[in-house]
Amino acid sequence: MSDDAILLHVSDGLARITxxxxxxxxxxxxxxxxxxxxxxREVAARDDIRAVVLDAAGRAFCAGGDVRAMDELAGQTDAAGRTITALADVIHEGHLLLRDSAKPIVAxxxxxxxxxxLGFMLVADLVVASDRATFSSRYSDIGLTPDxxxxxxxxxxxxxxxxLELVLxxxxxxxxxxxxxxxxxxxxPADSLAGRVDELARTWLDGxxxxxxxxxxxxxxxRERPFAVSLDDEAVTIGRSFETPEAQARIAAFTSR
Structure with a gap:
């Protein structure tokens, strides 16, 4: 296992972020x-990536921000709040890029x-959990607010x-x-998690x-626009999709069965 804090491995169209x-x-x-x-940035930009798995090493998925590192930052500068804001902005850029990418993501x-x-997990489109997983907010335990x-x-x-119940x-x-x-x-079940997630990702790659x-x-x-706007977008998108070679081949295969 690499010493990198977050790993990226790409193979046969699948990106695995760990x-x-x-x-x-x-x-x-x-x-x-x-x-x-x-x-x-890399995942969003690469045309050879068609699906993404987001997972984690060890017994926990993610505990959010490293409170010990935050405490060290507070002792190093009089502008610690601005430093935390800047770091949050960096995280948020990554979240936005993945959320808005055309690549389906399973966590x-x-x-x-x-x-x-919770935010790292919910960037994914699908979330498969082990029966041993637990979920909490805990921001208020250290006097902080959601990010x-x-x-x-x-x-x-x-x-x-x-x-609100979870954060309050x-x-x-x-x-x-x-x-x-x-x-x-x-x-x-915990021992089925990796296999189930890979199965979902493979469905995307094969589809x-x-x-x-x-x-x-x-x-x-x-979620962010009127129903009529979504209807117009759906109409244009399905028409554009219909003209792709992939759709034409799949439609022909379907009708020949």
Missing amino acids: LNRPHRMNAVDPAAIERWRDIA AVQGPVAGGG CGVSWLLPEAVGTRRA TPRTLTAAEALDWGLVTEVV ATAAFGEAKRLVHAA
């Missing part, structure tokens, strides 16, 4: 934050997720009331509760890749 600070529950420090942004959540880790897109991504996933109370969700809330897509990307874009865009 959070790689298991000794700190994959909490991100300044070096990891810069690496996250740089990987997001493999093997263990605890806390704080900003990593949590204030937007969490209500999108579970609704405003449940999002010490509640920790089990994997089964997270599934019931809509925070994750599915829950599998109509461009169509998956357009479908992702349409669904995400719908």
